[in-house]
Amino acid sequence: MTKAALSYRHTHRFGIAASAVLLMLAAILVPLPAQAYTPRAHTLQINARAFAFEPGSLSVRRGDTVTLVLEATDTVHGLYVDGYDVNLVAEPGKSATATFVADKEGKFKFRCSVACGALHPFMIGELNVEPNLPFVRALLLTLVGGIGALAFFWK
Amino acid sequence: MKREWFALGIVALLVIVFPASLFGYQAWRTNSSDARVIDVIASSPENGGWSPDEIRVNVGEHVRLRIAAPDVVHGFEIPALDVRVDEILPGHVQEVEFVATRAGRFPFACTRWCSVNHWRMRGVIWVSDPAQPALPAPTFAPPLYQQLRIDIDAMHPAQNIPPRKPSAARGAQLNLRVDADFRTQSPDAVFAKLRADAAYDAYDDQQLWDAIAFAYFQNVGAENIANGARRYARDCAACHGERGDGQGPAGKDLPGLTTMHPDMPRGPANFTDASAMLGASDALLQGKILRGGMGTGMPEWGSLYTDADLWSVVAFLRTFTFDDPPAP
Amino acid sequence: MNSPRFELTRIPLFKRVVTSRWVPWLFMALTLPIFLLAILTGLFGTPAGSRNFGIIFVWIVWWALVILVMVPFAGRLWCAICPIPAPGEWLQRRALIQPRAGGKLFTLGWKWSPRLNNIWLQNISFLAVALFSAVILTTPFVSALVLLAFAALALGVSLLFERRVFCRYLCPVGGFIGLYAQLAPVEVRVKDAALCRTHTDKTCYRGSDDGYGCPWMVFPAALDKNTYCGLCSECLKTCPLDNMGVFLRVPGKDLQTTKGRRLDEAYKAFIMLTCALAYSIVLLGPWAALKETAYAVGAPAWFVYAIIFLAANLAIVPGIFLACAWLTRKISLHKFSLRRTFTEYAYVLAPLGLAAWAAFSLSFVLINFSYAWQVLSDPFGWGWDLFGTANWTWTPYFAGLQSFLQIPILLAGLIAAIGMALRTAHTQGVPSRAALPIVAFCAAFTMVLLWLYV
Missing domain, CATH: 1.10.760.10 (Cytochrome c-like domain)
Known part of the structure; x- marks a missing residue:
């Protein structure tokens, strides 16, 4: 390769890297279209037993007011929602309730917070606050980053 | 050769003395107490229930129960002696001390819903009076x-x-x-x-x-x-x-x-x-x-x-x- | 080939440390009692895993240290301080510090079968641990038995065979540390290859009065990848020409060449990738029935789980990759055999797998790290409170931010994998587009993990 071609290639690569980084920033920051939505109030009952939450997945929309009712069916269990810092402890005959506004969108794992046996650390469910914008952005980021990497390393 | 022995000595110290001191500390904790220490394991009935499920003490004896819960949350109560621990978290040890003032046979039980068989989780504490070996006859009126x-x-x-x-x-x-x-x-x-x-x-x-x-x-x-x-x-x-x-x-x-x-x-x-x-x-x-x-x-x-x-x-x-x- | 590197051993203090015969001993003398404590607490401590030192310090603290810190930043550093081979090595040498004359070892001197001069046994031992992980990770007693078995095996093997046969061929952890150590920014290498050619004694491999021949059975003078270099520093001590050095380098340099890529190492990459995915689904997913099945060892449903788990590791994921490799081969006009295409591209999965493991580990490590403070004060769960932290409550760290840490890690893994895939194509002398099926595989894998985590 001649020196000129080499330097052209370097400039070219720099351009690719710079545009990829800009596009990735855009994927993080670009406002995503939002649908008009009137928030609702939900009361969601979760039954906890070793080592399962039933239902294991909950779905609400951003802005909804969520009342979680935790009922333990076999022994003492807790429910801690990542990111919302909600912590409930229930026992058969003593259910527990918490109300909060689901103001952050995304997927939040909830997990048992009172040791209940071997699989306790893996007693996990998930609260989906839709629309799951972090996931959409992560996918965009992966696409832009992946295509950028392809272009960057392509010969 | 001197440094070999030094290195070996340190390793021996760490591998033998260190673990031995751990068990020694536990033994010291039990024996240095002025109270009589009784270890009790609280498991759900399907995992064995109370162990031991019969505890024998004397009237006037200073007793310390060390209750461990290996599986789930349990509670402990001897209603007749007014002894209770509201919560024993798994992997924790809760201690409770008491002095029984009267002889008798008193049931104790788990107070937290620990399994479908929770209500079977009971035991008995015998309090005897060395001065009066026979238990007092229970006073009983039909319900x-x-x-x-x-x-x-x-x-x-x-x-x-x-x-x-x-x-x-x-x-x-x-x-x-x-x-x-x-x-x-x-x-x-x-x-x-x-x-x-x-x-x-x-x-x-x-x-x-x-x-x-x-x-x-x-x-x-x-x-x-x-x-x-x-x-x-x-x-x-x-x-x-x-x-x-x-x-x-x-x-x-x-x-x-x-x-x-x-x-x-x-x-x-x-x-x-x-x-x-x-x-x-x-x-x-x-x-x-x-x-x-x-x-x-x-x-x-x-x-x-x-x-x-x-x-x-x-x-x-x-x-x-x-x-x-x-x-x- | 001449990528920039910086010789750390030029720093006098650093050099003194790595060439001291006391330092490896010191680290092992520190890790050995901790390892012993992990076994003792597992055997005699509380069965409640969250309050047992053995579970928390092995599967949370040690694991986080290895996969999030040591492997990505220092390769096999753990292997240099691991206590498991220590007793065997000391017995082999009949010395802890002072080298024997000529680096002589005391063993039965059995020869390791050349047919096993690969990491298939490590692939099997890792899969065996992985298959029972739901039990091993949560049951202190079982966890301790597994650690004891490792220690006993390491000791036994070191009496029969010369050098670190356990580490090199058997240790379930060593296999993947080796694979991912190639990504690390640290290496032990020859300073000047020309100088080695003048030195015919090869003391770095055979040993000398100053130290032992490479315990990892690598020829240090020809070392060109980190996979089997245990960073034990013997070669720095045995080289009479002071021609071995520790270097900072471009991360992942070992993976820039496709030379010497092997099917056993390729399979390590598949097993690691599949296990990261399987754990993310089974252990961290919201599907309780899966967890219970994985835990119910011996039950009929568990056998179904075991078959699916093993098939995924050994056949399904490699099979999908094989289909991609088949396409790649078609695009590159059948320049190489399918086996070679498959094997050489499989190394692309190293950065992808390490990123997947880092992302997977981050979630449970941050959530459960606060248990470490409790078990420090009460390692056995016997009601101790040595440092006043025994009753600190479980506090998940960064609970809502995990996915924001996981996304950039997975993305970095993907970008590195794409770079490697294209470089593999270029090294093979085929057009960039040949790598597209492999890139698609990596992108799809990353997206599945994102769907699970985010």
Whole structure:
């Protein structure tokens, strides 16, 4: 390769890297279209037993007011929602309730917070606050980053 | 060669002395105590229950129980000696100290709902008096339901059902005096007696029921209801439900559900069932709690509850059929 | 080939440390009692895993240290301080510090079978641990038995065979540390290859009065990848020409060449990738039935789980990759055999797998790290409170931010994998587009993990 071609290639690569980084920033920051939505109030009952939450997945929309009712069916269990810092402890005959506004969108794992046996650390469910914008952005980021990497390393 | 020995010495120190000191520390913790240390392991009944489930101590002895819970959350109570630990978290050790002042054989039990067999998790503590080797003879009076010869296994449906759920608050406004012994008489029987009495002709059925509700709660008092409520939440609600409807999560697959006589109602008693509750006297309800359900999955509480505790739970049960109990 | 590197051993203090015979001993003397404590607490401590030192310090603290810190930043550093081979090595040498004359070892001197001169046994041992992980990770007693078995095996093997046969061929952890150590920015290498050619004694491999021949059975003079270099520093001590050095380098340099890529190492990459995915689904997903099945060892449903788990690791994921490799081969006009295409591209999965493991580990490590403070004060769960932290409550760290840490890690893994895939194509002398099926595989894998985590 001649020196000129080499330097052209370097400039070219720099351009690719710079545009990829800009596009990735855009994927993080670009406002995503939002649908008009009137928030609702939900009361969601979760039954906890070793080592399962039933239902294991909950779905609400951003802005909804969520009342979680935790009922333990076999022994003492807790429910801690990542990111919302909600912590409930229930026992058969003593259910527990918490109300909060689901103001952050995304997927939040909830997990048992009172040791209940071997699989306790893996007693996990998930609260989906839709629309799951972090996931959409992560996918965009992966696409832009992946295509950028392809272009960057392509010969 | 000198440095080899030095290195080997350090390794030996770390590999032998370090672990030995850990076990030594544990032994020291046990033996250096001025109290007698007894290790107790609290496991759910299917994992072995209490270990040991028989504890022997002497009157006047300073005892320290070290209770460990390897599986799930447990509680511990010796009601007769007023010793309790409300919460033993898995992997934690809770210590409780006591000095037994009287000889006897006292049951202890788990106080947290630890499994479907939680109520089987009981043990016995023997307190002996070295000065008096023989245990004192238990003082025993037959419970009220036996004295009254009430068949607590039969159904006693109420003959009269109130049009609406009776309310103590409405009853309070009637200024109506009701004299009745609720321990021996069911609310239904009290109502029948009032209805037959011409002196009460001015009041309709609902008013009489409201007056009965008010009189009942006046009679048992707010303190008893509050004590009953605490015990109900701790010991009963898992099967009978927080709302008393018999739909508690732990009552769904009791052994009695499959082996009970087909004519009997299935599952934990429903305390919101007006017919069953109004047809039952306090003595009957107390008998049920005291003796248990004989194979239905309903445990006996007579050995863990004092008489006053039993009556207070009965008083609380009435709040499922009578509205507006007095606030403590 | 001449990528920039910086010789750390030029720093006098650093050099003194790595050439000291006391330092490896010191680290092992520190890790050995901790390892011993992990076994003792597992055997005699509380069965409640969250309050047992053995579970928390092995599967949370040690694991986080290895996969999030040591492997990505220092390769096989753990292997240099691991206590498991220590007793065997000390017995082999009949010395802890002082080298024997000529680096002589005391063993039965058995020869390791040349047919096993690969990491298939490590692939199997890792899969065996992985298959029972739901039990091993949560049951202190079982966890301790597994650690004991490793220690016993390492000791036994070191009496029969020369050098670190356990580490090199058997250790379930060593396999993947080796694979991912190639990504690390640290290496032990020859300073000047020309100088080695003048030195015929090869003391770096045979040992000398100053130290032992490479315990990892690598010829240090020809070292060109980190996979089997245990960073034990013997070669720095045995080289009479002071021609070995520790270098900072471009991360992942070992993976820039496709030379010497092997099917056993390729399979390591598949197993690691599949296990990261399987754990993310089974252990961290919201599907309780899966967890219970994985835990119910011996039950009929568990056998179904075991078959699916093993099939996914050994056949399904490699099979999908094989289909991609088949396409790649078609695009590159059948220049190489399918086996070679498959094997050489499989190394692309190293950065992808390390990123997946880092993302997976981050979630449970941050959530459960606070248990470490409790078990420090009460290692056995016997009611001790040595440092006043025994009753600190469980506090998940960064609970809502995990996915924001996981996304950039997975993305970095993907970008590195794409770069490697294209470089593999270029090294093979085929057009860039040949790598597209492999890139698609990596992108799809990353997206599945994102769907699970975010």
